[in-house]
Amino acid sequence: MNKRKMEFYVGLFVIIGLLCAGYLFVVLGEINFIKDKRYPVHAFFTSVSGLKTGASVEMAGVEIGTVSNVSIDKERLLAKVEFSIDKNIKLSDDIIASVKTSGIIGQKYIDILPGGSDIMLEPGEEIELTESSLDLESLVRKFIFNKDEK
Amino acid sequence: MTVPLIQFIDIMKSFGTDHVLKGVNLSIYKGEIIAIIGKSGTGKSVLLKHIIGLVQQDSGQILINGVPLHQLSVEEKISFQKELSYMFQDNALFDFMTIYDNIALPLVENSNFPKNQVKEKVFTRMKQLGLTGTEKKFPAQLSGGMRKRVALARALVTDPKIVLFDEPTTGLDPVRKKDVHSMIQEYQEKFEFTAVIVTHDIPQIFDLVQRIAMLDDGIIKFEGSKEDIFDSHSKILDTFVGGEDV
């Protein structure tokens, strides 16, 4: 093998590999090169079962941000969900955040119902009105239980 | 009597239940050419490998200039071993490297010679051994005899003080054999290195060497000058040198 040729193929390989890795990281992993495009808010839920970091936050079915962290609040024993919302979307302080499912076994996402207040949320503030995730199992149980009672 | 450069004292070595060396005593003096002869499989190569540290003895001692090898400091050991060069029976050339790279390897990896100096040294050796024109080939593309000469070139390229030859001429035609022998002699006179040659080339080797040692049954059966060999009346030696069946 010619040394030049070998170096060419190694270079080609590394470039192809880096392009693929770059595609994965940038397009799919969504590295934010400019982080200031979004601002944080958070909310407390009684249950966010199935909600994962990176899930989308939608308003009227349009994505306006993502879930940046899901953790448990140790004092209130509630799920604390942090969002990062697009800078150009202003949220009022009476919006309702609810955990929804796309499709019957689909992914969980956060739906935001717009409010009418004039007071806007500042970065880092809390969304006070929340609706927890719909528990399919308890719904089904309720349905069967009611049926028995009749 | 001078202190021997390398001295084996009661070297014993076994591989499993196979007792190869059963107490070898042998002295090698500075500047001499000594041949170790003996039947195949009697441990001649193993004995050589003790010097270079590829094999550790089970018991006994190896003295370097009168000092046991294991008592030398690390630096002393390294500087002693750097003066050594070993030519393997099966050449042990690197198949994935060209002939040039093979010969240049010990220089490239261990010394700070500039590139053109390495090149000069390698080409000098190649010319002396009739290898000119093969530098870009791979070992597998050469004949057995040529590979042997490449191995020889690699062993000599570092200008060693002690060269251990493990059957340097096996597989060569009589003319090449003579070439190798005369080359060893020529270099030995030029650089005054000490040469230990394991060989089967009897009696051709007698023209080359000052002393001969015969290894048989795990011990040195005979050690002396080539004149002594004809004076001695050891039966086993006679049969071996004469080539008759025992």
Next chain:
Amino acid sequence: MLVKLIEKVGSKIIKLLESIGRIVIFFWTGVMNIFIAPVQFAKIIDHTWFIGSKSIFVIILTGLFTGMVLGLQGYYSLLQFGSEAALGSAVSLTLIRELGPVFTAIMVTARAGSAMAAEIGVMRISEQIDALKTMHINPVRFLFTPRIIASIISFPLLTALFNVVGIIGGFISGSIMLGLNRYVYMDTVIKSIQMQDISGGFYKSFVFAVVVTTTCCYRGFYTHLYSGFGARGVSLSTTNAVVQSCIFIFIFDYIITFFLV
């Protein structure tokens, strides 16, 4: 009788400990030599060419078909739940988290790992490794260090290639052949993949690179101790290297997944 049994157990344990010690020293020597100048550029390029560049075709082929079969299987499985729209996320998550790193590592083991074991094994039995020692060249540095660097470069890049080609394969069978909406496919791919999935996949391929190269080089390097001399010895150590590398890939895959989740 009992004494003999205990002796046998003892000798097995001693042998095992010796092996562990040997492999640790081997690995450590190789890794430490990465940081000792001079860097062996020519050899690293040589091995990267062999491990990486020459594997591109195999990786594209296996990646494409893996992705296609995932698309096919996933489509019909998801159809039963009426959520075939999630095909993109099913294919891409499976590939990026699991199959990409594991299949790449196995393919490279088959292609390059076996060659490493065989080549170093032949060097051992034809005394080339001894020859290196007589020239004061550290054989572990000379043989193992450039290979492990080349593997650490190649494995993650090949894994990335496998993932991308696999996602395209899923697209081919899901969208082009089975008629799933192509925007839905790509959208679910982009939405469901998180940074931690991708970085997790890359951690895996990094660990596999180290494990496979160490296993294969070690087996080849100590051919004379474990498998004996001659062509039989080399073939045995090559087989062992490939089988053990594959086993280690699966074991380490589980361990890493366990810690990542």
